[in-house]
Amino acid sequence: MAARKRYELRRRRSLQQSEGDGCIMSSSMVATTDERSIGLLRKRIKGDLLTEAQSSLDLPIERYLSDSSIDVLPDEIFMKIYSFLYEGDLLTCSAVSRRFYRLSNDLNLWKILYQGVFEYRIPLYHPEPRKFEFREIGRWRDVVNPWKESFRQLRQGVHVRLGFAHIYEGHSGRKILHFKNLNDAIEHCEQLPSEVEKLVFLHEGMYTSTQLVVDTPLQIIGAGSSRNFQDSVIVDSNNGTTITFVEGSEYAYLGFCTVRYIEPPLDPVRVGNTQHLCSALVVNAFASPLIEHCSFSSTCSGGATVCVKHEGANPYIRNCSICGSDNVGIYITDNATGTYEDCEIARNTLAGVWVKNKANPYFRRCHIHDGRDVGVFTFEYGMGYFEKCDIHSNRISGIEVKNQANPTVVRCDIHHGQTGGIYIHEKGRGQFIENRIFSNQFAGIWITSQSDPTVRKNEIFSGQQGGVYVFGEGRGLIEQNNIYQNNLAGIQIRTGSDPIVRLNKIHSGYHGGIYVHEKGRGLIEENEVYGNALAGIWVTTGSCPILRKNRIHSGKQVGVYFYDNGHGLLEENDIFNHLYSGVQIRTGSNPKITRNKIWGGQNGGVLVYNCGKGVLEDNEIFDNAMAGVWIKTESNPVLRRNKIYDGRDGGICIFNKGRGLLEDNEIYRNAQAGVLISTDSNPILRRNRIYKGRAAGIEITNGATATLEGNHLFQNEFGGLCLASDVRPIMRDNLIYDNHNAVDRTIAKGYCLFKISSCTSFPMHDFYRCISCNTTDRNAICVNCIKSCHKGHNVEFVRHDRFFCDCGAGSLDRQCTLQSETRDNDTVYDSATPTESETT
Template structure:
């Protein structure tokens, strides 16, 4: 197999090949004239044809070379060789009917740019597999001199195929015979031409077309030895060649050998994104059957930097620029401004002199593997100066898929404070994409962006393990940093200063040995959807008038805190998740004034937001929960605005204001906290307005140790302890609040507490609406205290206070109970519809009662115990039910009307015969009936319930009761539980219940 010869047939030169590489039977073309040039077959140039003929098909078929029969003359040999082999590598001349058609080798470039080259044929052209011994075909490039030259219109009817009308027309339409003897030859040739046109142009393949019989495997093997230009030309020979030359595997092999990428590189041709490169899997290429070929077209004009590979890029037929160094490649593209400035930097460690780019150059790494593999495989390094700099004029530049490293000598005396791995300055909008930036210098930064017009775009970059700052943006510079990883740097991951305003989106900033992001000295910036965590100091630090905007970021697991704003720092922090930090989620101090809005701040190992040292700011619409200490802490003259937040389920308190803290705290919802909802202490004076403070496990609002402030228009309800507690010199103003549902009362003032309570509604509390005890002296004015399950106001243990113009009604016990040496002033109050007495004074207490109205109370208007002598002036006592006197008059035991839940005031006795103690009391009705004839003695006129009626006497059963009552029922007027919030400990247990019968007075 594998024999070829050169002959003269019909006055033309013919190359005859016997073997697998066959195109047509030129024997049938004997009389073909100018019609040849109108066939829709762009011919290969001689260099491409010779490479096909010399492709090593297999071991049985050596390289084909022309052989000559013995009868061939020297002239025919020379003519054939000159026609086939000695033709210029750039063109081949076909002579038909006296005119020449020149096909340039530049056709390959034209075909690379043309649409037909990018299209894939859907028709199959190989229908039969044939054996080599059945083949007898011939390949030739024929010259004819006897045909007349015809006009262009007459000789070239179509560039694709004959239409149905044209095929049916007689041959005379296409040519005119020069002699009668040539007509038969032309007729036979036209019959063959019609079959070729039908096969190539009409979409079908003639059964006897020799091209269709060549095995695909053979063509693919032959084409695998061709370069891209040859494949482009072969694509235009026939449909069969078009299909084979566009084989995906063929182009993949060629692509990897030239570019090294194992995933085709997508390069956008859009004018809106000229610098978009992406390693894109073939199935992700839209409307593209062969992604490898498409990528080759995109990158065909690139200049390659690949040391030692000159032979690969200088193969015959290949037109690819290649250099061994970056400097040479840059000089090459700079000298040709008309060509695309794309440099492919192949795998390896490149150590050129400092690269300064001042024009629109695109440099991209080329290697095998994934994105990260390519980035690591291609490295640009420098040890003395900035590795790569983009300066004025580099608009539209690109650097991608490589590493840029500044690695100075550790013992070098040369300072490197102004040396970086990558520097972007002046007016430039360079794109840095998929680049690893690293610096081992102990000063400076790995990446520097500075000066006003600098506006680079960094995407998918890694700035990590640097011995200094990761990214430094300064001097009014801008820039967009998207999907970057900034990690494990010795100093801050990002520095922003001097009016710089970069944009960071979706960046991962973590495990820094300093702060994650540091904005200072009027630095700004926009940070969105970044993940900032595990930094040794805070995730973000803002100081010295810096004003960044941080939106929808996750800031967590900081080893010091989440966000630290100090020294007059500002900033907008919105819709972030700030959680699991070892200290406060947000620190604000030293006259800083940030805006904290719509964040989630939770699960901190200390507090949520900590404001101290004259800090200010707006804390608005945040969800703060689950923190180990207070949700918000305000101290040392700080004065923030805390508005519309949810502060709940903390392991400590909700808001803690201390050490002269201030602040406007309004319209927040504070609930479910372990300690007080709000603490105010140590000289602090916040404004608490329109908050909902509820469902706490201790107190709602707690003023202690000289805590002051304004508590206005709040809803305070459903706390395990009282709604408000005031103690130890505290003196708040509490006005227009609703305080209800406290399990230990509404308001508790004790231990020398003060305060002004005005215009409040205090209702439905389990114990007294207001407690005043232990030397406390509050003012209650114009309050409504009603529907309590104990008394309205209870004043014990030297309690004082001024009660003016209050409405106290429908309480289960006395409207006002005054006991144990207390001495309040009651003036112009309306005390009515109580289910016990209006006012009761007992146990050595006294009071000043002026202009009060006491009416419609069950036990009476004013009840005074033995030896009580209050100051009374112009009080009106009327329309009370006097149920105690009525029961006695009817002979009822007073336990019948009181049960164990109240203490009617009347004369009580003890029975000596029944050996009752001083702690037992027997009503006058039981003395008369049950203890008739016994030795009895008067105790006093005071508040008791009857132990005889209660069945608690050991030797006597009450004759007036039809059933024994349960004397363990909890009764009201029990002692309130004082908050333990001040000791920072959670409550030990629920409020203590008072029990036992016949107590002479409530527990003290």
């Protein structure tokens, strides 16, 4: 109760008191004892006798004896006094009483002290060596006064602050060491016992050092009051490497400062001598410092700004900037490692990063850009792991891999390179996984000179040239990538290269999908190739790839195009829905095409022309708008055991001196002739089954011939075998049976042949011209129209051949008397020549 009464309100004293009345109080200063003692001692008031006015009050006399004169002073007076004290004095005052403890822990009081010593605008969290974090006031958990707590955590540090020695020296309440230069501060820290933290605060200013060598767990951190104070804490050297970490610096730290090497002017006396390559920072063998929030630069024309070398060198460098140097940004070599996170490496004269000689660093979320050379260069067995880096706008490629180097690049953006995205050469390797490679001036990825990388699950798009370019005996696994919207081929393979290309999507390109040329090879399987402006796959100039189990569809030209001695194996692919033919073979090309499905083309299924060859075995060719297979212009393929059916034109058309061996095929349910042979062609047909066609089984016309052996021709609408005038094929052991012979039945019934042909087919029979009606050989008239419509006219037999009746079609001046209605001839159908692809 006594303790509580001290804080109760007193009654106001009477204003009518004599001059001698009142409470005459004497006070003494409060003495302090250890806080762990039984309690705080106070001197009580020794007052005079109470006056008569006081005695008239109801409250007991003890209420007026409970407070000292210090207790009645307002807080503002103490805060004014405390503002002149230092941290040691405040700690002493905080042990006097609860009130003093509360007042001496005021946030603003400690903030002013803290910023006077350390300059930081936000308190710095430092719970353990090498851990420094600026934390806003509200983020300090279980801490009442973050400014005081940060002061406590940093109290053992020494300070280097030009022109401010008076802040740190000559104060009884402050025990903080201050040095005029960085070398003296480091020398002092090196003499401290091992259990004492070695911490140097380097304040804003420019410090010229002479080759600082750190071989202890020294921590150097910049300090300043500006928002980007690290730009104003500058350590530079023009006489050797600025800072070097060597063995013994396993727990060293460097942070929040700018480190530069400035090359001295050229000494005329030393011209011609060996150039000394100096760096801003070197991390040597068995050194593993933590370096963060620093900027490094160098004007040395050779070497590197940051050099990490030799086995055991393992720095942790994060949130640093290596920009604007006249040499390499970071050079890691000779089995060195290290972790490099969230760094910006930009605008350097040479490569942003060099990794060499079995070095194996880990780069994560780094921004490597606008270099005047390559972005990342790994060579001579260099390795490294690069994750989520943004690499762009470098003058050469974003990443270059050379001489057995073997990096891993994962989930990086590699774009806007002024040459290519990734360049792998001279037996380079590497794993490139889940990256976005786009908008590069040349190919997204180049693989050459016996290199063998793994390229998986990347997006490669919007290249000014191709997506992936493999040449010069390049190899590699190119798997599960999404390659699209490139200006040249999605994948190009040439000059003896032999990659594995599988499970990719190659689509929407402004050129072809896959282009194999100049003796290129490769295993190309299970890809989806679609929607490209030119051929889905081109094979040319002596190339011989294996194309297996691909889906090649919806192209704006050909599906697969073999030309100029293109060879290879096309096996078990699904080829459909192309604007031109599904497969084209020409000019000496000789692929093997087996077990494919070729269907749904808006042109033909397979077109072999201009001396093309090829072996087509066990394929399904169906539902194409034109002939399932075209053979023309002295081409000579082999077709064996194919099924050619449900075509919207003929099954196989052989024109213009076409040849070929057609053996053991099934040709059925096609809209026109199962096999049409014309214009001096001479194929061999052996053991084929040609049936259920909606026209004739085999038609031979226009000076062509053939060798027909052991074929079965049955259930065809117009007849089994139809031969034009003067056609005399070689025939042995053919079976022609059970055909519907609709042409002969129509003639026998006296109908016009146009009744069964309309404008969509060409039945074979005798056709005439009418001299009286002034018709020509181009106007064919069937025999029944001659007998009926042109009865009594001067007529002439032309030949026995394929035609539809122009009289029945209504294309002559005289109306046909055998047709019930007049047909217009605006949509007269003719067997159109398939579209041939351009090669450029």
